[in-house]
Amino acid sequence: MLINPDRFRQSMEEMARVGATKGGGVNRLTLSDADKQARDLFAGWADGAGLELRIDEMGNMFARRAGRENDAPPAMAGSHLDSVPNGGRFDGSLGVLAALEAVRTLNDKNISTRRPVEIVNWTNEEGPRFPPSMMGSGVFAGAIPLESAYEAKDAEGARFIDELERIGYRGDAPCTPRPVGSYLELHIEQGPALVSEGVQVGVVEGIFGLTWLRVTMKGERDHAGPTPMHMRRDALVGAARTIAAIREIPGKLHPEFVATVGEFSLSPNAINVIPDDVTFSVDFRHSDPDLLREARKLIEEATHREAEKENLEIEIQDVGGSTPTAFDANAARAVRSACEESGYSHRSMWSAAGHDARYAADLGPTAMIFVPCVAGKSHSEEEDMDWEDAYRGCDVLARGLLKMADS
Numbered sequence: 001m002l003i004n005p006d007r008f009r010q011s012m013e014e015m016a017r018v019g020a021t022k023g024g025g026v027n028r029l030t031l032s033d034a035d036k037q038a039r040d041l042f043a044g045w046a047d048g049a050g051l052e053l054r055i056d057e058m059g060n061m062f063a064r065r066a067g068r069e070n071d072a073p074p075a076m077a078g079s080h081l082d083s084v085p086n087g088g089r090f091d092g093s094l095g096v097l098a099a100l101e102a103v104r105t106l107n108d109k110n111i112s113t114r115r116p117v118e119i120v121n122w123t124n125e126e127g128p129r130f131p132p133s134m135m136g137s138g139v140f141a142g143a144i145p146l147e148s149a150y151e152a153k154d155a156e157g158a159r160f161i162d163e164l165e166r167i168g169y170r171g172d173a174p175c176t177p178r179p180v181g182s183y184l185e186l187h188i189e190q191g192p193a194l195v196s197e198g199v200q201v202g203v204v205e206g207i208f209g210l211t212w213l214r215v216t217m218k219g220e221r222d223h224a225g226p227t228p229m230h231m232r233r234d235a236l237v238g239a240a241r242t243i244a245a246i247r248e249i250p251g252k253l254h255p256e257f258v259a260t261v262g263e264f265s266l267s268p269n270a271i272n273v274i275p276d277d278v279t280f281s282v283d284f285r286h287s288d289p290d291l292l293r294e295a296r297k298l299i300e301e302a303t304h305r306e307a308e309k310e311n312l313e314i315e316i317q318d319v320g321g322s323t324p325t326a327f328d329a330n331a332a333r334a335v336r337s338a339c340e341e342s343g344y345s346h347r348s349m350w351s352a353a354g355h356d357a358r359y360a361a362d363l364g365p366t367a368m369i370f371v372p373c374v375a376g377k378s379h380s381e382e383e384d385m386d387w388e389d390a391y392r393g394c395d396v397l398a399r400g401l402l403k404m405a406d407s
């Protein structure tokens with residue numbers, strides 16, 4: 001391998017002790033004390049590697065190694081050090097520390113690159129404390145206004161900007177779009193494809209688009225006893241049938257199409273009252289914008305059809321979403337040829353989960369590298385991976401980064 005696996009593992013294990021939970025995971029919510037500790041640890045390592053650390057107004061951290069042409073846009077690699085509550089040790093840390101290991105390797109071998117190389121730790125990738133997710137990279141790409149990020153509040157009412165200042169990571173560098181020579185992000189797959197197919201590396205060529213809808217169905221509240229069945233306008237029955245119909249839609253479209261009803265509320269939610277008001281969410285995702293449009297049409301048709309049977313009124317609202325993001329063909333090619341140099345099995349794939357790479361892709365050639373995680377599990381303390389897979393991912397990242405830094 002190009003990299004030093006033992007050193008990489010030591011850094012990963014040291015980082016995993018920051019905010020460690022009893023169940024073997026980490027709790028490093030954005031801008032918490034544990035997030036600050038993780039940042040301090042990374043900053044110390046960056047300093048030890050002779051890197052120049054720059055922190056921007058969002059707290060995004062950029063650790064820079066000079067290149068031969070320092071005016072050229074940097075070759076970047078990174079991910080995030082924050083976690084969901086009781087999250088896994090590898091989600092995010094893997095990408096930041098593999099980039100650090102790649103740079104340490106360049107130092108060991110005295111390799112100079114044409115472009116400067118920057119390791120990035122994006123602020124608030126996860127988002128559960130301060131929604132939305134991918135906030136640091138979103139502001140950096142100009143997709144989220146800095147002011148609205150600063151005003152985000154957690155459940156206790158603490159403001160993002162106050163917490164950023166409290167932990168000492170409100171930097172001076174402007175968080176505005178700047179040209180990126182390339183961006184590579186190594187991440188655990190968070191799904192079962194690689195592990196179930198026995199493939200070592202995923203060459204990620206894009207991120208699924210997603211649509212979020214909120215569906216409201218209204219009927220008529222009435223007594224559960226005296227109201228005959230044929231006179232009922234039961235909103236829950238209509239919603240239940242609609243949800244069952246939505247479950248069948250992905251199978252008609254594509255094997256990788258996914259749709260989820262994750263939120264549900266019911267009124268009045270009482271044992272002897274016919275429900276008159278039901279609201280539920282729909283989240284659906286795929287790489288093909290035409291199929292996303294088709295799914296939306298099918299979901300609307302199913303809602304209208306089931307509402308009609310029960311004589312309900314309906315409302316369908318758009319509450320968010322993103323278009324599919326196709327990554328750069330040259331960046332993906334660099335990852336693929338890095339796999340081939342090392343003899344690792346690989347396959348092309350798209351990510352069904354959001355990543356900072358989605359915003360980085362707006363600023364320069366971007367691709368991601370996925371490695372298998374045990375049972376495809378993540379956002380959980382049970383998240384785990386085989387160290388050999390982590391080393392292979394790190395090795396591919398280092399080789400890919402080197403190619404992009406000289407391109």
Ligand SMILES: [Zn+2]
Nearest residue numbers: 091092125187
């Ligand atoms: Zn992540």
